[in-house]
Amino acid sequence: MRYLPLADHDRQAMLRTIGVSHVDALFADVPADKLLDRLVALPTAKSEIAVERHLAAMAAKNVAAGAVPFFVGAGAYRHHVPATVDHLIQRSEFLTSYTPYQAEIAQGTLQYLFEFQTQVARLTGMDVANASMYDGSTATAEAVLMAHRITRRSKAVVSGGLHPHYRGVTRTTTELAGFAVDTLDPDPTGTEDILARIDGETSCVVVQSPSFYGHLIDLKPIAEKAHAVGALLVAVFTEVVSLGLIEPPGAQGADIVVGEGQSLGNPLTFGGPYVGLFATRDKYVRQMPGRLCGETVDADGKRAFVLTLSTREQHIRRDKATSNICTNAGLCSLAFSIHLSLLGQTGLTRLARVNHANAVKLADRLAAVPGVAVLNDTFFNEFTLRLPKNAADVVEALAAKGVLAGVPARRLEPKHPHLDDLLVVASTEVNTDEDREAFAVALAEVLG
Template identity: 70%
Template sequence: MRYLPHSPADRAEMLAAIGVGSVDELFSAVPASVLSTFSPDLPDHQPEFAVEAHMRALAGRNHAAGDGPFFVGAGAYRHHVPATVDHLIQRSEWLTAYTPYQPEVSQGTLQMLFEFQTQVAHLTGMEVANASMYDGSTATAEAVLMARRITRRDKVVLSGGLHPQYRDTVVTYLSGEEGLTCLSPSPEGQGDIVDHIDEGTAAIVVQTPDFYGHLRDVPALARAAHEKGALLIVVVTEIVSLGLIEAPGALGADIVVAEGQSIGNPLTFGGPYVGLLACREKFVRQMPGRLCGETVDAQGRRGFVLTLSTREQHIRREKATSNICTNSGLCALAFSIHLSLLGETGLTRLARLNHARACALADALAAVPGVEVLNESFFNEMTIRLPRAAAQIVDALAARGILAGVPVSRLQPGEPDVDRLIVLAATELTTDADIAALVEALKGELA
């Protein structure tokens, strides 16, 4: 969107329309004590072409994921998104109103969301899914609130393998409230969340594959939680893994939340993304967000409507099921189109290819002197331990054009025993040449 400045005549006309004599009068309600008393040291104005050239130069300093070997994951993953997805999301059938409260003019959006919900329910092995959330972290926090409403208990236990940013989001949501237990980081899969479950526990939150790449024993966790009357919330940050790993719903999960970015949505410098939330049908009345359903019109023709929406409670905000009153419509559309193009067979092949690339990466890293791979199990992500500070190694490799993963200390500053750890991911876009370049550069830095 281009910036088009207003002329003095434009400003005068707008001020007159609202009955204000000047811009200063417009802001007269702002106390003088909070107004700035200095002039910002900004450069003189420039012509449009000069500003564009400056912005292009700044953009040229970025090192994009496709510019070289790329092993960054930790909740957002580089996958191939077919050009068909970008073409189809721009078709007029989907360009309906932002909020589909008028079904007669929103059938494209509503049907897409209905299909999206069906796909998410199948992927997660659950009975019902909503029309998406903002992202995986807020979906996790909403699932925690949902579990507390269902069980009428307060205690929630977060696994040490939960993504640190997801944990922080839950902490923010429950700020000032009691009952939240955050277990210590478990880079080697250690720690037993089962020991923290008691009769006052509303839910345990477990990620699989977890932040460090480990696969967790979901059935055992489900049994332990259910024996105490608690719910099991399973978090999936790499949704492609469900093409190969059994669905959490089939393993005993009560609520499944996930980040759907990997399907249909590029990295885009961190967002927007699309949160997935699915649950047992008996919990649907406590599910946040909105739910699209199927019906028939007066002539008996198939149609779609908003069946449930927490926005209906917005006039009683403190009593609302959720105060997230929307969904990530465009990202959900991209997800649904890409998954439709893949189909079940395609998703399975994509997942197998991701795992094969990760196996090749793990084998290559394990052969580097001084590198220890901590995972006995993984999907497409793993954690390694180096003989010295990981952040320094990552920075040195970045200077060589190799993005070698995420130092754990970046997301868990101050935690003990994490400063030498790196989380790395491999996807279908990771080549043998990428792995070889990483290995050789790593050997050089560790020599």
């Protein structure tokens, strides 16, 4: 991007045009304690070699997820990604292709997106899926906006088991649009009564299963209550591998299903880019955000692919757009699709069984550590521990012993001090018996 210098009168003209008096007004929504009041203390100049050495030394302090026993989850999971995935997505026709505006020269891109949509629809038990979203959190926020359009109501009831980041993105997106969000308190025990919050003003009910705390939620009674008052059920997941074992949300009555697809084909990569999944019923397809690839035939009667639906803000009828999301996570969705194709239905089920079995072994082993309690009666590959000490302190102590143990609930729920002793732990197919034993032994030492 070119550097375009501006004079003071240029800046003042821009500020007058947008109706503010000072640049600081543009940051009014950022909490005051998050704003810098001085320049960052950095040297004014260093040679390129010196900068590289300094940054390399800083990077060396990081601990790679694959270098130690790793049990961190909470929406981002370490799974084994076959080498085939990276080999294929690095091909130039995939790696460098841009958005498929011209169908006649983008048949390959459109076809893999069509296959991706088919896979997501089958996984979720829904009629139709779009060509992906940015990530699970933005997909959730878009699902709420979509439900408001369909029901012509403006209040969402949000479960306390929804991932805090998803909840935050949804709240920010909907509040700026003038919509109400009725959010239940955090639900570490999986016992909230969300049915009591659903009424005739409810647009949609947003429920995550497995929840942020790992609990499996029966969506059927929630769907029945929502539908009885004319509301929709938005079902959310952060661990897509769970759909290899759990009854699909569509079969449980969900109207919109959204989630994160990172677990398939996409490594942790420090938090992104990831791939949001979005599926719904046929009757709601025209309210779905993003784009939809379809299959047709060309002038010669041969199979061909097109952008069937793409009501995006940058198109000619942008005033009719359902969303301002302008693209899809193309390369990440391709990685997802390749990994899932390699697994197949049988392989996905087997992978899910291994994940669950590993998590059960870990939960049983950690529950035997004095002072530790597992809060879950049900879970897939993630569960919550109650510790006799502050969970954040325990995590730091375990990291010093070479075990990355999980995510303290309070870290993502800073306003709820009663969560101080809760630790969310994940176990996938990459964890071994030795990893589990190392975790248990180190935890006993830290708590002893």
